[in-house]
Amino acid sequence: MEVQNTQLLRFTTAGSVDDGKSTLIGRLLYDSKSIFQDQLDAVEQSSQNKGFDYVDLSLITDGLKSEREQGITIDVAYRYFATPKRKFIIADTPGHIQYTRNMVTGASTANLAIILIDARKGILEQTHRHAFIASLLQIPHAIVCVNKMDLVDYKQEVYDNIVQEFEEFSSKLDIKDVQFIPISALVGDNVVNRSENMDWYEGSTLMYLLEHVHISSDYNHVDCRFPVQSVIRPHTLEYQDFRGYAGRIDGGVFKAGDKVKILPSGFSSTIKSIELNGEKIEEAFSPMSVTMRLNDEIDISRGDMIVRENNTPEITQDIEALVTWMSEKPLQSRTKVFVKHTTNECISMVKDIKYKIDINTLHRIEDVDKLEMNDIARISIRASKPLFVDPYNRNRFTGSIILIDEQTNETIGAGMIINKN
Amino acid sequence: MSNYTINHLRELESEAIFVIREVAAQFENPALLFSGGKDSILMTHLAKKAFYPARIPFPLIHIDTGHNFPEALEFRDNLVKELGVKLIVGSVQEAIDKGRVKEETGVNASRNSLQIVSLLDTLEEHKTDAALGGARRDEEKARAKERFFSHRDEFGQWDPKNQRPELWNLFNARKHNGEHFRIFPISNWTEMDVWEYIKLENIALPSLYFSHKRECVIRDGVILAKSKYITLKENEEVVEKTVRYRTCGDMPITGAVYSDADTLEKIIEEIATTRTTERGTRADDKRGETAMEDRKKAGYF
Known part of the structure; x- marks a missing residue:
């Protein structure tokens, strides 16, 4: 019945402008021949108008007027490319601290996260943040790209130290499948083509991993x-x-x-x-x-x-969740919100904020009385009717909720349900 | 043991059907914006599958600029009959006659922007609270930022910098009176996905998508169809060319491409090697770097 068996892989890219994220995306699109001539012409024209003496590939991903003016990505942008093996959807999310909500949004539907690290700078606070969000949203696969290897003379020692430091930090997280690659997005080392500058690296190129990572078990095929x-x-x-x-x-x-x-x-x-x-x-x-x-x-x-019959979700009005707060209006306990879960929606009460998580150190901050935008915290919610829930780490569909403001109708929080005990 | 995977076209189909069903369940008066182009024909096909064997539970809305390709109109009327759905036509000519909008003048005059007023009037008249559209994120840079459920204020405006975050597949449809949503179920499809799916499902299309001989006018490198809506400049002449269309907009602004592709197989082959985007032939997008964003903010599709 089917013409072909190409799978769809959705991935997010985390990193700031300086990490070369746009360059990497530009490289993937360009090397897979997914940038059309008229798009490239338009970007070249814009680059010239801005007085740059190079073609700024980030202009491909920055779509809105204000983004192009400021040279930063404000919102999640979706990009598409294909190779003969797979179709890809990139959720390109900004790396600035104030845009955690966009990273969470892009991560929520991703099979895979690419975490970019600048080889010269090593692991930064934002690397911790990106890895933590990948873990929190239970993205099944992560690829850590140590970028700009060309600027550290392709030294294995630099790469090894970063890998070791990342592994120490991520052992406290819940990322099931992590792979590391030394790359240079600018020059093209190990992105689509194997690098001739790093004989010491015996692993795969980024494109090879994207094409071959096993994603069919990313969905829950056990609990009906x-x-x-x-x-x-x-x-x-x-x-x-x-x-x-x-x-x-x-x-x-x-x-x-x-x-x-x-x-x-x-x-x-x-x-x-x-x-x-x-x-x-x-x-x-x-x-x-x-x-x-x-x-x-x-x-x-x-x-x-x-x-x-013999495998039911928990039927409950009391929900414990890790929530990312996405509104400028702070959340206080005893606030009424709408909760949306699967095809259910009901008025609910945020009963208690248990603790906040410092996403840089992973420490718990107890005794908090309110949540600010981009905070991540454990809260308890009382729903006005029973919901049929699974823990988020067991099922991303039946384990997720969004919170909606009762007055403004804005989406103000994203929650991942956790076991009560 | 079988390997529980579905291919990318079935995954995109499933996603779109899920979104269309959410719209029918969460809104009181949804409608499908039907342009006559391949993407909106695809949308009617997906909507039919979503509710089968019941009929599509919402009407189609066509904003008629009066500058349509005749074969697109004929196709529309046959499709509506076959699906057994209601068709609502919002007329730009009527809006001009009533003085709601003023027609552009000059050789490059187009009714493209005038559609916004007719569209918003039609949505208001029919109390449409969710307008389903076939826009895709790969088409254009402003559309790359669209949500599946895209909120519009009481003036029909889009505020791209202040969009609701959209997580998992939990679509927030809550709104105040007078506001509405634009819904884009095929957001994640590319032009290639659309064609491959049309072939997979054997979906019928208007003849203008396939290679044919046509009388044309070449203007600024764009191949425009000769029609009564286009005024020839002094040095321009009508020439017969073998062409087809990649998109289907108004006759005076939609450019054709030279092509011998007269079957779906050949079209897919052609797209796989083509080096320009499909909207690259649209004169309406060339009115400035952010032409699409500006029109979308005002209420365009």
């Missing part, structure tokens, strides 16, 4: 979770009795014939069929959007969840 988005009832003569549940598989593998349980009612049934557009699907798994039909007529609506 199907949050219902809506009920499809055609009300036509031909499909008078049709009742299908529309949604995306958020975990596990579902098949026709499976015994299932519906939350919150607790009723049981079996799957009659799983289909899309009238075509039957043998096995449905994340992140497939499907229509599910059951053998029994049960009252099911948006917000309900279809699971397996």
Whole structure:
């Protein structure tokens, strides 16, 4: 049925302008022939207008007027390129401290994080921050690129020291798969082509890793979770009795014939069929959007969840989460917010701020009375109705929430659910 | 044991269907903005799949500039009949007649910017609170910053520096009265993805996307179709060329490309080796470095 089997890999790039992040992205786009001639012409023209004597590749990724004026990236920009092996989506996020919220946004859907370190400067505070966010958002893979190796005479010693220091720091974090590469984005060493300047490095190039990192197990294929988005009832003569549940598989593998349980009612049934557009699907798994039909007529609506009988999420109104605060208005405990979780949304109360995390030292700061923009903290929330949750480190779909301001409707927080104990 | 993976086209399809279903569930009066171009035809295909066997639960809105390709209009009417959906037409000519907007003059006059007023009027008249569009982030640098759920204030304006962060696939649709959202389910698709998917799913397209002979006027390097909406300059002449279109906008501003690609296979091959972006043929984007951002802020698609 399918024309080809190209997978999609989503990755974020973390680093500031000085680390050569834009140059690296420009290099990946350029070497994979993903920059079109008219885009390059426009960038050359802009560079000239600004009086630069080189082509500023960062202008490719900086899209908004104010960004181009200030020469900094304000917002997450998405970039696309492809090789014969994979399609790639880059969430290019700014590295400045005040834009932690954008890094978290870009990281939330990523399979992989590229962390850039300037070989001359070594590990900085912001490296800690980037690694911590990759860990917090449970990005399954990380590639640490030690950049600007050309400016340290391609010395192995410099690279080894940085790798060692990073490993010491990251042992306190939860990043499952970390790889290191010495590169020069400007010259092109080990980005797409192997470097001839670093015989001592025997690992892969960055492009090779991006093309081959194993991502099919990034989704949870164990715990069956199907949050219902809506009920499809055609009300036509031909499909008078049709009742299908529309949604995306958020975990596990579902098949026709499976015994299932519906939350919150607790009723049981079996799957009659799983289909899309009238075509039957043998096995449905994340992140497939499907229509599910059951053998029994049960009252099911948006917000309900279809699971397996012997493997249910926690059903609770009390949630503990690590939250990134994204609003200029500080958060205080006893604040009412809307919580959005899977296909549920309900008014909730932030009961307590337990502690803040200093993302540079990873130390806990106790006795805090409010959260400021970009703070990361553990909070407890009381929801006005039961939610069906898993810990975030077990399932990114059923373990994540956003918080919405009751008055302004702004998205003000991103939360990762943790085990209460 | 099977390997639980889906290919990139199915992943993008799944993502788009998830977003379209969220729109139907979270808004009262959604509508799909239909231009007649391949991206909006793709959108109707995805919407059909999302709700099958039920009909698409929202109308299509077409902003008719009066400068359309005739084959695009014919295609639109057939598609609407086939899908059994309601079609709402917002007319730019009507807005001009009513004095809501003033037509540009001169040889390069275009009704492109005039669409903004008709669009906002139509959305308001039909109390549309979510307008689904087929814009993609790879098209243009301002669009690269768009959210899936893009908030518009009560004046229909976009504030790109103050957008809501969008995390995971949790889409915040909360708004105040009078505000609306623009929704872009195929944000993450590239031009190549669109063509590969059209081929995979065998989606019908208007004939102008395929190679054909046409009477053209070459102006500033752009191949424009000869039509009653275009005024010839003194030294210009009408020539017959073998061309096709990569995008489908208004006749006077959409440039064709020289092409012999008359099948989907050949088009995909052509795109794989082409060195310019598809909007590179659009005169409306060449009115300044941030032409798209400026129009988007005002309420453009």
